[in-house]
Amino acid sequence: MAATFLRRAKPVLALLAAIFVLLAAPPAAHADPDEEGASKKLRTALESAVKGHVEAKQKLAASKKRQGQLKTTLAQAKGQSAQLTGRVGEIANRSYRQGRLGAMTMLLNTGSSDEFMDRMIRLDQMAQVDSHTLAGYRDALTTAEKAGTAIELEIKEQQKQVTVMAKQKEQAETALIASGGGTLTSGFGNGKSPKAKAAPRNGNGELPGESCSADDPTTTGCITPRLLNALQQSRAIGFKRHTSCFAQRASGGEHPQGKACDFSAAPGGFENVDASGDDRTYGNNLAAYLVDNADRLGVMYVIWYREIWLPGSGWRSYSGSGGPAAAHTNHVHLSIL
Structure with a gap:
């Protein structure tokens, strides 16, 4: 009797074991990037330099x-x-x-x-x-x-x-x-991307100051109207994969100010792997689109696949300390002025 019970229970026990394994296994790492591999000192220096460059250019x-x-x-x-x-x-x-x-x-x-x-x-x-x-x-x-x-x-x-x-x-x-990057690279973009709708400017051509006043469609937080325009323009031409903008981060940066978005290369979210194949192409095309429209959108910098684009400097190597999130090999980072 006991032997018969055990024989009949084996398939059920096997199924339960499989379910337990699936539940216990870690997910495919679809969590938003937390720390992006840049020190506060580097971000402060880049923000100061870019804003100074853009102001002088204007x-x-x-x-x-x-x-x-x-x-x-x-x-x-x-x-x-x-x-x-x-x-x-x-x-x-x-x-x-x-x-x-x-x-x-x-x-x-x-x-x-x-x-x-x-x-x-x-x-x-x-x-x-x-x-x-x-x-x-x-x-x-x-x-x-x-x-x-x-x-x-x-x-x-x-x-x-x-x-x-x-x-x-x-x-x-x-x-x-000083952070381990800075070498000139070939980068992404050739100026042939579709033209984005330009963000509003003052009569003298300068970008107006903006606060985190628009609802962030990717989170429950807020973003600036200029970032919202950049997000809407990128989605309008097909860059609709998972995106996260506003985020409270201990390291600061543009995300808590509503001035940055992370665009995942993979359709389902931020996978903890280097993008390849179609995902890599998607990231390449998105980075190119943002850079080709940098002046129209008010881009401060773009980071993708261990490279960073800055106004005046172009594409440079970027050394993020950590995994794919820090190296930006699983998502494109956009910061807006």
Whole structure:
């Protein structure tokens, strides 16, 4: 009887054992990346350098725009003064030939009071025209002189901002080298990605300051409107795999500020393995899309597969200490300004 019971129970016991093994086995590591392998010092240095670079680049662009407007003003003023030069010469010659006595003689040599009044009116009209011409000529010369001086100042401003950009670029690369990376790489992206909808900018072309005020569709937290735009734009062209943006992390960074998203390479989530095959291609294409649209989206940096992209520096090697999450070989990291 006991033997019969044991024989019949074997399949049930085997099934229960299999279920126990499945329940006891660790999941396929679909947890969000926690620490991403970068020290607080590195992140602070990169954020400072990138923001400084972008600010200098915006000031440089604004200065070049002003210089272009000033050149137009200068050309118009020179053209106006050139047109008036002949008339000013005529006025000067007439004044030299006639002088005040000539005008008085002209008035006195009249046969009647009507003729006197007629000549007096014509002389007054001529004086008004001469005065207007001379004032216009003087204004044109003054405008041209001021525009020329302003252009010289803009050139100096541009030289200053170019120097600042170079210094910020050096700062970022020095920080990367100190952390074990920083080598120039081939990277991802060739400028052929679809154009993203640009994030709103101020009238002077600068990105406005934003708070964590928009609902994060990937978590229960918040993100900035600019990051939400980047997320929506990437999803609109097909990058819809698991993504996590807002996160409270002891190490700080952009996630707690609502300025960063992690895009998993695998469809199901953040697997604790290096992406390969289709997953690697997906990450490559996403990284390229974000970088190709960096200016439109307001990208601060992108990290993917042991490489980091920074404005001004391009793609550089990135050394994250740890597993796939730290090396960013299982997800693409996006930080927004």
